[in-house]
Amino acid sequence: MLRLQNVTYLVRDQDEALRFFVDALGFEVRQDQTFDGGWRRVVVGPAEGGTGLVLAVGAADAPVGAQAGADVAFFLETDDFAQAHSRMLAHGVRFREEPRHEPYGIVAIFEDLYGAPWDLIEPPRA
Template sequence: MPRLAHIALLVADYDKALAYYVCRLGFTLVEDTPQPEAGKRWVTICPPHAPVDATTILLACAAKPDQARAIGDQAGGRVFLFLATDDFTRDHAAFTEAGVEWVRPPSIHEYGIVAVFRDLYGNLWDLVEYDHPR
């Protein structure tokens, strides 16, 4: 059965992106393989404790001007990625302590609790715990 294997996230610099997602957000580095013939690297990350076959984020360094213009705005200003958690309070506190920029504070909805943060490039992410009791 088909499944989503990777989602490409345009970045300006592999190492700065890794410092943010791995060191600040606690993501796991899955692979970082140089591709010298193409002048790039195959860099994938995933949220901490993700299953082995989970969809990964491919950090794709922009190689052309039109790609560079899309860094931080791959979703046209909308929330681009949704990071689900089993403990919103724990992860919101950890991200806040790590200096994550929150653009919308936590709010409770029928589906759960959510807050929106901006990553180092400007992409908007939801941190969401689904089915949070009211």
């Protein structure tokens, strides 16, 4: 079986990104380790498991906040949309729209700390 373990997520500052992902989204820190030479590896992800994000500081010309252009690149799934939405609003997360009901679930587009669009989605219950 193959699984996608981690993906690199470009950030300007790892501590700033940690606060966003842990406080606003409720992710856990899976690794925060500094190696010889000062290189720091920071990995966060949903507490329940799944793919993690390696928070990597991008070069000066890196597309931080635009890794997928203007498209949604990340789809954050929840089993309690109202709770996740409330938590995120309480932490200042900007939603581009009000939650809407679609055939594939309850969804709303929000912005990460760099303005990149994400979907928050609760799939329909079986």
